[in-house]
Amino acid sequence: MKTFDYRKALTPEAAVETFDGETARFIAGGTNLLDLMKLQVETPDKLVDISRLDLASIDEREDGGLTIGALVPNADLAADPRVIDRYEVLSRALLAGASGQLRNKASTGGNLLQRTRCYYFYDTGSRCNKRTPGSGCDAIGGANRILAVLGTSEHCIATHPSDMAVAMRALDATVLTLKRDGDRRRISIHDFYRLPGDTPHIETVLDTGELITHIELPKPPSGRQAYRKVRDRASYAFALVSVGAVIHIQERRIARAAFAFGGLAPMPWRSQAVELALIGKAPTRDTFEAAADALLAEAKGFGGNDFKIPLARRTLIATLRDLTEH
Known part of the structure; x- marks a missing residue:
């Protein structure tokens, strides 16, 4: 070092x-x-x-939502009774994300900024555009089993590793920041991450030295919530595919749907096409298949990770089935 x-x-x-x-x-x-x-x-x-900053509280909002300090440990956030009761998808995602020891140390803000676990990113002897811009990408044509099938580019096929961020995207969270010039920003989680394009080393819209101070959750969504994670082993493993889901059934139709995905893309992935394929429809196998078609319409495997495409289909359909059964 x-x-x-x-x-x-x-x-x-x-x-x-x-x-x-x-x-x-x-x-x-x-x-x-x-x-x-x-x-x-x-x-x-x-x-x-920044570990001594006064950013470790979880506070109520007037609309029934929560403001979460960037230094709240993942363990505390997962165990907070308000999170368990109102934002089950978030609590479950955090508990699926790491060992107890890591959850005790990992911060909420830091979790959003995790770097990819691509083997070539960690190996300084390999070519990696995310680590060394312009050097190339050895993952394309290499060992890419854990890597992305959506949102990739010819420069990078890395995946974002966070479970918590998947749930935050399903919940329409907002990231609050402080910039070096003193300005404060409110950034929708949907605008926070960047796709790799030809600059995979630029992963978020944060400016240099911009500090995450809080994350806001809006009022709890109606309906049922779930987080399903498929991984190689039962604990302390990153997602091959994960789904953070919120769905509300009204008069035997899907009235609201919010679905975010992990393990599939360079950012926590949310597809409006999936939600449009569900809203207003009866919760049937045909509806679920149409949603899976929408999710994977532009999916592209790179050899070792081809299996993720049918796995994502099965995982989404299983999650929908579980959430819509009486």
Whole structure:
């Protein structure tokens, strides 16, 4: 690990002021960043420690939603009675996401900013446009079993690893930030992530030194919620396919549907076409098949991950069946 400057920040304003240069990084729980530093994938010149900021509370909103501090540990968020009662999909996603020890350290803001677990991204001897822009992508034509089949480009087929972010997207969360010039932003989770295109190293719309301070959840959605995760082993494994779902049945028709997917794309994936295929329809096998067709219409496998396409179909249909059964 290369040497670096280390600074503690006691306020969000001090944190963004202390952050200078493209190679500085904020650190909270460090459950992803420290691994990347040990492997020299990330080589920051400065770490700004934000773990002491007053951003670790979960507060009620007037509309019945919640404001979640960026430093709330994943374990605390998953176990909060309000989250369990109102946002079951989020609690289940967090519990599916990692070991208990990691959930105790991992922060809510940091979870949104996890880097991909693509083998070539972690191997500094391999070509990876996400790690070294313009170097190429060894995952295309390589060992790509865990990688993306939606939203890819000729420059990158990495997947986003977060379970929590999938649930946040299904719930229409909003990310609150503080910029280095003092401005504050509210960013819809739907606008927060970027597809790789020809700049896969730019993963979000955050500016350099912009700090996530809170995540807002709107009032709880009506209907039933679920999080289904398919993985290689029962614990501490990243999703091959996951589904975060909210669905409301009214008069034997699907009145509302919100579906987000993990393990399939470079970002938590949400498809309006899937929801349009469901809303207003009776919850039948034909309806579910049409939704799966909409999800996978532009899916593309790269050899080792071809199996994800039929797996995603089965996972979505199984989730729909479970949520619509009486």
